[in-house]
Amino acid sequence: MSEVLVVVEATREFGVKKVTLEMLTLARGLGTPSAVVLGGPGAAEALSAKLGEYGAAKIYAAESAEIDGYLVAPKATVLAELVGRVQPAAVLLASAQEGKEIAARLAVKLDNGILTDVVGLDADGTATQVVFAGSTIVKSKVTRGLPLVTVRPNSVTPEPAAATPAVEQLTVSVPAADKLARVVNRVAEQKGSRPELTEASVVVSGGRGVGTADNFTLVEELADLLGGAVGASRAAVDSGYYPHQFQVGQTGKTVSPQLYIALGISGAIQHRAGMQTSKTIVAVNKDGEAPIFELADFGVVGDLFKVVPQTAEEIRKRR
Amino acid sequence: MNIVVLVKQVPDSGADRNLRTDDNTVDRGSANNVINEMDEYAIEEALKIKEAHGGEVTILTMGPDQATESIRKALSMGPDKAVHVLDDALAGSCAVTTSTVLSAALGRLNADLVLCGAESTDGRVQVLPHMIAERLGVAALTGARKLTVDGGTLTIERQTEEGYEVVTAEAPAVVSVWDTINEPRYPSFKGIMAAKKKPVQTLPLGDLGVAPAEVGHAGATSVVLEHSKRPPRSSGTKVTDEGAGGTQLVEFLATEKFV
Numbered sequence: 397m398s399e400v401l402v403v404v405e406a407t408r409e410f411g412v413k414k415v416t417l418e419m420l421t422l423a424r425g426l427g428t429p430s431a432v433v434l435g436g437p438g439a440a441e442a443l444s445a446k447l448g449e450y451g452a453a454k455i456y457a458a459e460s461a462e463i464d465g466y467l468v469a470p471k472a473t474v475l476a477e478l479v480g481r482v483q484p485a486a487v488l489l490a491s492a493q494e495g496k497e498i499a500a501r502l503a504v505k506l507d508n509g510i511l512t513d514v515v516g517l518d519a520d521g522t523a524t525q526v527v528f529a530g531s532t533i534v535k536s537k538v539t540r541g542l543p544l545v546t547v548r549p550n551s552v553t554p555e556p557a558a559a560t561p562a563v564e565q566l567t568v569s570v571p572a573a574d575k576l577a578r579v580v581n582r583v584a585e586q587k588g589s590r591p592e593l594t595e596a597s598v599v600v601s602g603g604r605g606v607g608t609a610d611n612f613t614l615v616e617e618l619a620d621l622l623g624g625a626v627g628a629s630r631a632a633v634d635s636g637y638y639p640h641q642f643q644v645g646q647t648g649k650t651v652s653p654q655l656y657i658a659l660g661i662s663g664a665i666q667h668r669a670g671m672q673t674s675k676t677i678v679a680v681n682k683d684g685e686a687p688i689f690e691l692a693d694f695g696v697v698g699d700l701f702k703v704v705p706q707t708a709e710e711i712r713k714r715r
Numbered sequence: 716m717n718i719v720v721l722v723k724q725v726p727d728s729g730a731d732r733n734l735r736t737d738d739n740t741v742d743r744g745s746a747n748n749v750i751n752e753m754d755e756y757a758i759e760e761a762l763k764i765k766e767a768h769g770g771e772v773t774i775l776t777m778g779p780d781q782a783t784e785s786i787r788k789a790l791s792m793g794p795d796k797a798v799h800v801l802d803d804a805l806a807g808s809c810a811v812t813t814s815t816v817l818s819a820a821l822g823r824l825n826a827d828l829v830l831c832g833a834e835s836t837d838g839r840v841q842v843l844p845h846m847i848a849e850r851l852g853v854a855a856l857t858g859a860r861k862l863t864v865d866g867g868t869l870t871i872e873r874q875t876e877e878g879y880e881v882v883t884a885e886a887p888a889v890v891s892v893w894d895t896i897n898e899p900r901y902p903s904f905k906g907i908m909a910a911k912k913k914p915v916q917t918l919p920l921g922d923l924g925v926a927p928a929e930v931g932h933a934g935a936t937s938v939v940l941e942h943s944k945r946p947p948r949s950s951g952t953k954v955t956d957e958g959a960g961g962t963q964l965v966e967f968l969a970t971e972k973f974v
Contacts (some may be wrong), residue, residue, distance in 0.1 A: 401760045401767055407876070407877065408875075415811045431778055434854070457833025460899070463905045465855070466858070467855065467873075467882050468845060468857075468933075469848075469849075469855070469882075472845075472849075478800070492876070493841065493858050493875070494876075496841045496842055497841070497842070497845045497855075499842065499845075500810075500841075500842030500843070500844075500845040500849070501846070501848075501849045503810075503811050503842070503845050503846065503936070504811065504814065504849040504850055505849065507811070507935035507936075508811075508812060508936065509809065509811060509935075509936030510811065510840075510842060510936070511835055511840065511937055512838075512839075512840045512841070512842065513840075522940065526945065527734075527838075527839075528731075528732040528733075528734075528837070529728065530945060531731075531732070531944060531945055532733070532734060532942055532943070532944055532945060533941070533942065533943050533944075533945050534734070534941075534942045535938055535940045535941045535942070536937055536938060536939045536940060537937060537938055537940055538936065538937045539935065539936060539937055539938050540811075540937075541936070542938035550861070558816050573852055576853065576855075576884050576885070577854040577855060577882050577883070577884045577888075578882065578884065579855055579880050579881070579882050580870075580879050580881045580882065580885050581880065581881040582875075582877075582878070582879075582881075583878045583879050583880070583881070584877050585877065585878030585879065591798040592876055593876075594876075598973070599906070622973065622974070626815075627823070640860070640874065640893070641874055641875075641876065646728050646836055647752065647836070647893075647894050648751065650839075654973075655937060655968075655971070655973050665728070665730075666728070666729070666846070667730050669728065672948065673848065676765055676965070676971055676973075677948070678964065678968070684953070684955065689949050689950055689953055690948070690952070691948045691950065692950060692951060693950075693951035693952070693967075693971075694951055694952050694953075694954075694964065694967040695950070695951070695952070695953040695954070696953075696954055696955075696956050696961075696963065697953060697954070697955045697956060697960075698955065699956065699958045702956065702960070702961070703956050703960040703961045703964065704961065705793055705961070706959075706960065706961025706962060707961035707962075708961075709961070709966050710964075710965040710967055711921035711968075711974050712963050714965065
């Protein structure tokens with residue numbers, strides 16, 4: 397079977413991201429998955445066990461300070477060379493900022509089509525995408541070149557399939573043209589050990605109804621009790637209650653967790669765009685006419701400052 | 716600084732949006748077509764740089780006739796002029812071919828800085844800035860929440876999952892921005908009147924050295940095979956809190972095995 401290249405998403409702190417395991421699972425439907433690690437020196441070693449657990453038969457490791465030191469372009473160059481050499485059946489990347497950007501450059505280098513925000517992939521390369529704020533389902537296909545797709549987190553359930561990957565080190569030589577955008581600093585802002593927003597199976601979000609930045613501790617408390625991530629509506633972010641990287645909606649993140657809890661969020665189309673493909677939706681809002689209730693599997697019309705503490709208390713009691 | 720801002724006209728994301736049933740492209744006919752919201756932040760950033768450092772701001776749009784409305788709206792915020800790439804052959808262009816056309820147009824405009832929104836609200840594909848940078852061989856500084864210009868040096872704070880990265884490059888460069896970067900100005904009455912007289916140059920494909928077969932449906936590198944409306948979510952149980960709302964909520968979570 398032909399190889400399917402899966403470009404690994406990982407973080408320094410948490411290792412292989414779940415979307416990578418989803419991509420390895422999807423890749424097995426098209427061929428034999430090979431994981432591609434593009435990172436700094438030693439990046440692959442910490443990740444190889446997990447990648448093997450989910451079926452990576454091979455790991456291509458491109459490790460160089462130059463890959464880490466410049467924005468995206470060197471990764472695309474390494475990947476293009478690899479694609480040219482192994483002629484894979486498909487290339488999968490994560491549908492997040494960087495994955496899309498690497499894919500963008502790869503598409504130009506190879507003169508190849510590209511599909512983003514893919515949630516399903518058939519053996520013949522037909523992709524399923526959900527567009528227009530989750531309202532429309534599209535079946536599409538790359539018609540020039542190989543299937544080059546970016547996969548949206550939380551699209552499929554990762555399935556283990558043990559393999560013992562052979563690691564192949566790639567030679568990295570970064571041309572001057574890829575050294576135009578230099579990364580001079582990386583600053584961590586995310587606090588605590590909560591799961592990443594787009595990957596979390598539970599997301600608890602707060603909106604304008606939360607009222608103040610301090611009150612967001614209530615949202616955080618419930619998220620922590622459920623092992624979830626914290627999100628915020630645009631209204632809450634614009635009001636300065638919570639940082640922008642946690643914004644869920646049309647101009648923020650798209651999330652698709654098993655459980656989404658909306659606290660004090662009215663459910664404007666801007667917000668729904670980012671969360672309405674969630675499996676189960678729960679809403680608490682004092683306005684019984686709020687549009688969020690049209691989507692909610694369970695809704696409580698009431699004061700979130702009474703309902704949420706009681707919810708937290710009840711969850712603790714049941715433990 | 717010679718700044719070009721990429722502006723796309725999109726169907727209003729606040730209303731119902733559809734794909735056409737004949738050629739599976741975005742239905743612009745039935746939609747309320749507006750400037751892609753994220754592009755307004757790019758325009759604002761361009762105007763701020765011009766105000767601080769001097770130069771000229773040009774709007775570049777590829778789109779059908781009706782995109783003229785969005786071009787005038789963009790000009791009413793304050794840019795100096797616009798270029799409209801307009802050709803019937805462009806209908807149905809994919810992201811890859813769109814980047815070919817925009818790069819060809821940019822090749823004639825001699826920009827020090829190309830600004831654009833990080834993504835459009837219709838496709839949300841987020842690939843154009845890097846595709847254009849790759850084609851033009853210039854730097855791409857993408858996902859900016861802050862942009863600093865110091866002579867010919869551009870530095871951004873790039874929003875990431877973990878925090879942010881500080882990334883720097885020398886002009887010429889493509890910079891894409893998120894909506895956290897500034898607060899776009901509203902067009903003034905004077906601005907709206909002035910926009911009517913600002914030059915808008917129309918460029919057909921022939922002027923760009925791009926063949927019709929390379930773009931549109933003919934040149935598209937991907938195809939939509941079929942599409943359907945996702946069934947709307949139906950609302951479930953709604954209770955009014957009369958003192959036990961939180962408990963009821965947890966009971967629901969328990970039946971769904973979340974607690």
